[in-house]
Amino acid sequence: MNKTNKKILILVVEDEKILIRTLEERLAAEGFEVTKAYDGDQGLQLALIEHPDLILLDILMPNVDGLEMLKKLREDAWGKYAPVIILTNVKDTETMAKGMGIGMDGLNNTYEYMVKTDWSLDAIIGRIRERLNI
Amino acid sequence: MIFVKDAKNLKFELFNHAGEMLLGQKRKDFYGKSDYDFFPKNEANFFIKKDRETLNNKKLVEILEEPIKTSNGIRFLHTKKIPLYDENGKPEFLLGISEDITERKKLEEKLKNSMEDKYRKLFESARESILILDWENGEITDSNPFVQTFLGYSADELIGKKIFEITPLNDIIKNKERFNELKEKGYAYYDNLSLETKFGEKKHVEFISNVYLVGDKKVIQCNIRDITERFILDEAKSGFLSIASHQLRTPLSMTKWVLESLIQQGSLNLKQQSKLNDLVYSNERLIKLVNDLLNVSTIDTGKLEINKKEVDILKLVNDSVESIKAFANKKQKEIKIIAPENIKNVNCDPVLVSEALENLLTNAVNYSLIGSKEIKITINDRSEDYMISVHNAGSIEKSVQEKIKKYDKFVRGANAPGIQPTGSGLGLYITKKVIEANGGSIWFESSAKDGTTFYLTIIKSKLK
Numbered sequence: 001m002n003k004t005n006k007k008i009l010i011l012v013v014e015d016e017k018i019l020i021r022t023l024e025e026r027l028a029a030e031g032f033e034v035t036k037a038y039d040g041d042q043g044l045q046l047a048l049i050e051h052p053d054l055i056l057l058d059i060l061m062p063n064v065d066g067l068e069m070l071k072k073l074r075e076d077a078w079g080k081y082a083p084v085i086i087l088t089n090v091k092d093t094e095t096m097a098k099g100m101g102i103g104m105d106g107l108n109n110t111y112e113y114m115v116k117t118d119w120s121l122d123a124i125i126g127r128i129r130e131r132l133n134i
Numbered sequence: 135m136i137f138v139k140d141a142k143n144l145k146f147e148l149f150n151h152a153g154e155m156l157l158g159q160k161r162k163d164f165y166g167k168s169d170y171d172f173f174p175k176n177e178a179n180f181f182i183k184k185d186r187e188t189l190n191n192k193k194l195v196e197i198l199e200e201p202i203k204t205s206n207g208i209r210f211l212h213t214k215k216i217p218l219y220d221e222n223g224k225p226e227f228l229l230g231i232s233e234d235i236t237e238r239k240k241l242e243e244k245l246k247n248s249m250e251d252k253y254r255k256l257f258e259s260a261r262e263s264i265l266i267l268d269w270e271n272g273e274i275t276d277s278n279p280f281v282q283t284f285l286g287y288s289a290d291e292l293i294g295k296k297i298f299e300i301t302p303l304n305d306i307i308k309n310k311e312r313f314n315e316l317k318e319k320g321y322a323y324y325d326n327l328s329l330e331t332k333f334g335e336k337k338h339v340e341f342i343s344n345v346y347l348v349g350d351k352k353v354i355q356c357n358i359r360d361i362t363e364r365f366i367l368d369e370a371k372s373g374f375l376s377i378a379s380h381q382l383r384t385p386l387s388m389t390k391w392v393l394e395s396l397i398q399q400g401s402l403n404l405k406q407q408s409k410l411n412d413l414v415y416s417n418e419r420l421i422k423l424v425n426d427l428l429n430v431s432t433i434d435t436g437k438l439e440i441n442k443k444e445v446d447i448l449k450l451v452n453d454s455v456e457s458i459k460a461f462a463n464k465k466q467k468e469i470k471i472i473a474p475e476n477i478k479n480v481n482c483d484p485v486l487v488s489e490a491l492e493n494l495l496t497n498a499v500n501y502s503l504i505g506s507k508e509i510k511i512t513i514n515d516r517s518e519d520y521m522i523s524v525h526n527a528g529s530i531e532k533s534v535q536e537k538i539k540k541y542d543k544f545v546r547g548a549n550a551p552g553i554q555p556t557g558s559g560l561g562l563y564i565t566k567k568v569i570e571a572n573g574g575s576i577w578f579e580s581s582a583k584d585g586t587t588f589y590l591t592i593i594k595s596k597l598k
Contacts, residue, residue: 016384016388018388018392019384019387019388019391022388022391022392022395023391025395026391026395060380089379089380089383089384089387090376090379090380115383116383116384116387116390116391117383117386117387117390117421117424117425118421120390120391120394121391121394121395121398122394
C-alpha cells in the first residue's frame with residue numbers, strides 16, 4: 001500500500017451531495033486524491049478500473065446500494081481484499097450484511113462500519129490513516 | 135315432616151300433618167306399620183339402616199339428600215334422625231325430622247344449567263380459539279367454533295386426537311416440550327409464536343394456557359389469540375424507525391461535518407466561533423436523541439443484538455470516563471476512578487456496556503449538587519462479577535425514586551428539566567435493559583445525606 005511517488009487514492013461512494021463535497025474537501029486538504037461515485041453502480045465501475053487504496057462506502061443509495069456493490073466487489077480478484085470502510089447511517093447494517101453473506105472478514109479485516117453521526121471528520125481521517133498505515 | 139318410631143321394632147308411633155301432605159296418606163294408616171309397608175324395598179332398607187345407626191350410636195344422624203317415593207311422585211328430603219331416651223338412658227324412640235328439599239333442588243339444578251349454558255355460550259361465541267385438553271396425555275376433549283374459523287379444523291377433526299397430532303398446534307406446543315413445561319408449572323404464556331393454519335396461512339399467535347380441575351380431573355385450557363395484524367404493525371413500526379433514523383441522521387451528519395469544516399477553517403472571530411459551537415452542541419443533542427429513540431425501539435422489538443467479548447473492565451471504565459471528561463470539566467466536575475488491583479476480564483458487549491456507563495456518568499454530572507465537585511466511579515471485586523458504582527452528591531426526590539424503580543421510559547424528576555433540559559428520560563431505561571441483556575443487574579440508593587449511587591454488575595469472564 002505504500003505508494004511513495006503516487007498520491008493515495010480514495011474512492012468515496014455517496015449519494016448525498018453535501019456529504020460527498022464535505023468529505024472530498026477534507027480528504028483533499030489531507031493530501032489524498034479523491035474519486036467519487038453517486039451510487040453503487042458507478043462506484044463498482046470506478047473501483048474496478050482505478051483500484052483505489054481505500055473505499056468509503058455509503059449503504060442506502062439509489063440503483064445499486066452499498067451492500068450490493070460490496071457483494072459484487074468481493075467477486076472480483078482485486079476487489080476481494082480491497083479495503084472498505086462503510087460509512088452509514090442505517091441501523092442494523094451489520095445484520096443486513098451478514099444476511100447477504102458478506103460478513104466481516106476477520107482475517108483480512110477488509111471492511112468496517114462507522115455510523116456517520118457518531119464520527120467527526122477528524123476521527124474519520126484518523127481511522128483512514130490507521131487503515132492505510134500512514 | 136315429623137315422625138316418631140318405636141326404637142325396638144321401628145314401627146310408626148306418631149306422624150304429623152306435614153307428613154300426611156308429603157306422602158299423601160292419612161296418619162292413622164301409619165301407626166303400627168313399618169317402612170316396608172309403604173316404600174319399595176331398597177328405599178325401606180336404607181331408612182331402616184339409618185334408623186339403626188342412629189339408635190346404636192346414640193347420636194344424631196343427618197341425611198343431606200334422600201329420595202322417597204310418594205303418591206305425588208319422587209320427592210327429595212333432608213332428614214335428621216335423633217334417638218329419644220327412657221329414664222335409664224336407653225333409646226326408647228326415634229324422632230325423625232324431614233324437610234322437603236325437592237323444590238330447592240330443582241331451582242339449584244336450573245341455576246346450574248343456566249350457568250353452564252352461559253359459560254358454554256362464552257366458549258362458543260369467543261373470537262379466539264379455545265381448546266380443552268386432557269392433562270394426562272394432551273388429548274383434545276373440546277374445541278370452540280373459532281378454532282375452525284382460525285385454524286381450519288372442526289371440533290370433529292380435533293376431539294379425541296392428541297394436540298401433537300395436529301400440525302399447527304404442534305407448532306405451538308413444540309413436540310411436547312412446552313406441553314410438559316405447562317403440565318409442570320400449571321400455566322404458560324407465550325407472547326409471539328408462529329404457526330401455519332390448515333389453509334396454509336402463516337399466523338402469529340399469543341398462547342395462554344392454564345391447568346384446572348373439573349370435578350377431580352385435571353384439564354388444560356388453551357387460548358390461542360391471533361396477533362398477526364399487531365405483529366405486522368410492530369414490524370412496520372420497527373422498519374419505519376430504521377428508515378426514519380436514516381433520514382434523520384443524514385441531515386444531522388451533514389450539519390455535523392459542515393460545522394466541523396467551518397470551525398476548522400479558522401477564519402472566524404470569537405463570537406462567530408462561539409455561535410457555531412452552540413450549533414454543534416444543539417446538533418449533538420439531536421443525534422443523541424435519535425440514537426436513544428433507536429435504542430429503545432431496538433430493545434422494545436426484541437432486536438437488541440449482544441456481541442459479548444472478553445473485555446478489560448478497567449479499560450472500559452477508563453474509556454467511558456475519558457469520553458465524558460470534557461463535558462464533566464465544563465460542568466466543573468471531576469470524575470475519580472477507584473479500582474482494586476489485579477482486575478480480571480469480564481464477558482460483555484463493550485459497546486453497550488460503555489453506553490450504559492456513560493449514561494450513568496452523564497446523569498451523575500448533570501444531577502450532582504452545584505457546590506460538589508466529585509463524581510466517584512468504583513469497581514468492586516465480587517466472587518462472580520464486578521459491581522460498579524457511580525456516586526454523586528445530588529439526591530433524587532422520593533416520588534421520583536419510586537418511578538425510577540420501575541425503570542419506565544420518560545421518567546424524569548420534577549426539577550430535572552430545570553437542571554438538564556436536554557434529557558429525554560430514556561437513558562436509565564436503556565441502561566437497565568442493556569445491563570440486563572449482558573446478564574447483570576442494576577439498582578440505586580439515594581438520600582439527601584449520602585447523595586445518589588447507581589450500582590451495576592458485570593459478570594466475570596470464565597476464561598483463564
